[in-house]
Amino acid sequence: MTSSPTVRKKRANGVESRQRILDATVEIAGERGYEGTSIAAFSAKCGPQASSIYWCFKDKDDLIAAVIEHSFETWLATVELPGEATGTPLERITAMAATNARSLVDVPDFLRLGLMLALERRPAEPRGRTVFLQVRNVAGQKIAEAIADLFPGLGEDSVRTLTTYTVAGADGLFVRREIHGGAVTLVALFKFHARA
Amino acid sequence: MTSSPTVRKKRANGVESRQRILDATVEIAGERGYEGTSIAAFSAKCGPQASSIYWCFKDKDDLIAAVIEHSFETWLATVELPGEATGTPLERITAMAATNARSLVDVPDFLRLGLMLALERRPAEPRGRTVFLQVRNVAGQKIAEAIADLFPGLGEDSVRTLTTYTVAGADGLFVRREIHGGAVTLVALFKFHARA
Amino acid sequence: MTSSPTVRKKRANGVESRQRILDATVEIAGERGYEGTSIAAFSAKCGPQASSIYWCFKDKDDLIAAVIEHSFETWLATVELPGEATGTPLERITAMAATNARSLVDVPDFLRLGLMLALERRPAEPRGRTVFLQVRNVAGQKIAEAIADLFPGLGEDSVRTLTTYTVAGADGLFVRREIHGGAVTLVALFKFHARA
C-alpha cells in the first residue's frame, strides 16, 4: 500500500500541475470567456506545453468544467466560516454580507467566467455552464436558508422572493463592479433588503 | 431557397443589407458572444457571403460595435413612450417598470451581448464594449431622472444609491431570466424598491 | 466627325484617368512588385474605385503591362535628346552617361518594377515581364549603337561584350542605388569602361 518515494513524487506532481493549470485557467478564462481562451494561452501563462493539458483533462470542455468546480470549492471554503449565527438579525446580516463581499472580491475570475457561461446560449452547451448553474443553485439555497434563519416569520414565498432579489442584487452589483471597478457595496444592499 | 448562391441580387441595396446583417448579428452574437461568433456564421444566417460583410463594416470589431449602437437605438425607441407621467408614484413606477420589462424581453440579444462584452477583459478592448458602456450610462441617467422625478424629496446621494440598486437589480434579474427562463418580475422589484 | 463638347469631355476624361491610374500604378507597383500590389491599393492611391480600373484595363496583368509600356515611352522621351553627338568621344560618353543617369534617377519606379518582374519566374509569365524584356532589348540596341558610334574601330564582338558590361554595370549600379541610396555614378562607370 505504501508506494516508493519516486512514484509518490510523480503522483504528487500530477496533482500539483493539475492545480497549477486550474489556477492559470480561471484567470485567463475569467478574462476572455470560453471561446476567447485558447489552450495555447494556458501554456503561455502557466508553463506546461499545450499538449500536456490533455494528460489531466479530457478536452477543453472538461478543463473549463473542472475550473468551475474547483473554484467553487475554493470559494465555499472561504465563505463557510466556522462560528457564525450570533447577535441581532442586523448584525448577522452585516457579518454575512461582509463575508460574501470579501469572497466575491477574492474570486471574481470564477464568477466572471461563470456569468459569461451562463449568459451564452450555444447549440452544444459547455459542461462548464451546467456545472456553474448547479453550484449557483447550491449557493442560492444557502442564501435562502440564511434568510429564513434571519427572519423566522417570513412565509415560503417571501423567502423565495427575497432570495431572488438578493441573488439578483449580488449579480448586478458584481456586474457593476466589473464595469466601474470599486468595491461591491454588498453590505449596504443587504441592509437595504433587510429593512424592506 | 429563392435563389441559388451564384445568382446575384438584381438590385443591390447597401442600407438594406447593412440592416439585414445587423439583425442577424445581434441574434448570433447575443447567443455566442464576441469570440464565439464567426463571420462565417453571419453569412450562413443572413444570406450574403462572409466577405460581403467587409463592404459594410471595416472588420468584426466594427460590426459588433455597430450592432450595439443599432440595437440600443431600437431599444430606446421602444422605451421612450410619448405620454407617461400621470397617477400616483406607485402607479407611475408600475407603468415604467412594465415598459422596461417588456422592452428587456423584446431585446434580450442586445443586453446579453452587451453584458458579455462588459464582463470580458481582453487586452485589446473591443469597441463594442466601449459603446455598450456608453449607452448603458445613458440608460442609467434616464433611470436616475425617473427616480428623482418619482420621489421628489430624495437627496442626490439617495437617488444615486437607489439608481445603483435598481440597475443592479435589473441586470441581476436579467441574468436570472437567461438562466431560468420565465418572465422578468421587474415590476415587483420596482415596487419593492419603491417601498424602501 | 466632330463630337459634341460633352462627349469629347468624357472621352478626354477617359484618357486622363487612364493616365492617372498608370502614374499611380508605377509608383505602387514599383515599390511592392506584381503580387504585392493590390487593385484596391491603386484606388486608395489615385482616387477612382477599384472596379473602375476594369473600364480602362482588361485585368491586373494588362494594367501592369500598360504601366511598363507607358513608363518606357516616358523614359525614351527623356533620353532621346535632339542634338547629341558632338565633341570628342570622351565628351560624348560623358554627355550620354549624364543623360542616362538623370533619366534613371527620374524613373526608378519603372526600372524597379521591371527588374522585379524580370527576376521573377512564375508559371504563367505576366505580360508585363515580356513587355519589359522587349523594351529593355530596344534600350540595349541603342546602347550598342552608341558604343559602335563612339569607338568606330571596335569589332562586332567587342561591341557586344562592351554593351553587355555596360548594361550589366548600369543594372548593378541601379540595384546599389536602391540599397544604399545616393546618386548613381553612371558617368564614372562609363568613363571607366571607355578607358578599357
Add this chain to the structure above:
Amino acid sequence: MTSSPTVRKKRANGVESRQRILDATVEIAGERGYEGTSIAAFSAKCGPQASSIYWCFKDKDDLIAAVIEHSFETWLATVELPGEATGTPLERITAMAATNARSLVDVPDFLRLGLMLALERRPAEPRGRTVFLQVRNVAGQKIAEAIADLFPGLGEDSVRTLTTYTVAGADGLFVRREIHGGAVTLVALFKFHARA
C-alpha cells in the same frame, strides 16, 4: 506517394523538417518573391501541412529571413575554398572569378530572392531584406579584401571604387543571366576589370 496524407510520420524530427522546409522555400520564394509565395505553396512542395510550418517558424517573415540566412551560409561554404592565393594576379583573379561564377550558378534561388527583396520597398520592411543586406555587406567586404590583396598598390578609394564596380557588374550579369539564360561570364568581367 509513399504515404497517404493522414498517415503521421513515425519519428518526427524537428531539425530535419526545418531543413526540408527551408530548402523548399528558397526554391519557391526564389521564383515568385515574397508576396508571390504562399505558405500553402510550401506545403504542396515539401510535404508537411501549411500549419506545420508555424511549429518551426514564427511567421512568414521569419521563414523568409531564415531562408536567406541558411542559403547564405550554404553559399559561403561553397565559396570559401581552403588553399587559394597562388600564381600571378591574373591567374588568381581567374580562379576567384571562376569559383564565384560557379557558386552563383549553384545558388541562383538565393540571390534571386535576395535581389527581389532588396528592390522592394514596402512600408514594413521584411526581416529577410535586412538579413540579405547584411550578408551582402559581408560578401562585399570579402571582395574588397580580395581586390586589395590582388592589387597591393591600390589606394583605399580605388579599392572601394573597383569593389563597387565589381559587385555591380556581378549583380548586373546575374540579372542578365536570369533574363537571357546562359552562363555568367564573370571570369571575363573580372579580367576586364583587372586590365583597367
Add this chain to the structure above:
DNA sequence: AATGAATGAGGATTCATTCAT
C-alpha cells in the same frame, strides 16, 4: 465613364487535438 455592391477563391494564422516518444 464610373461606382456600389457583391462574390468566391485564397491569403496568413490559430485552433483544439493527437500520438509517438
Add this chain to the structure above:
DNA sequence: AATGAATGAATCCTCATTCAT
C-alpha cells in the same frame, strides 16, 4: 507525467473580378 511535432478544420480578412446601375 510531459513534450515535440504534426494535423486539418476553422479563424479573420483581402484578393481580383463582375455586373447592374
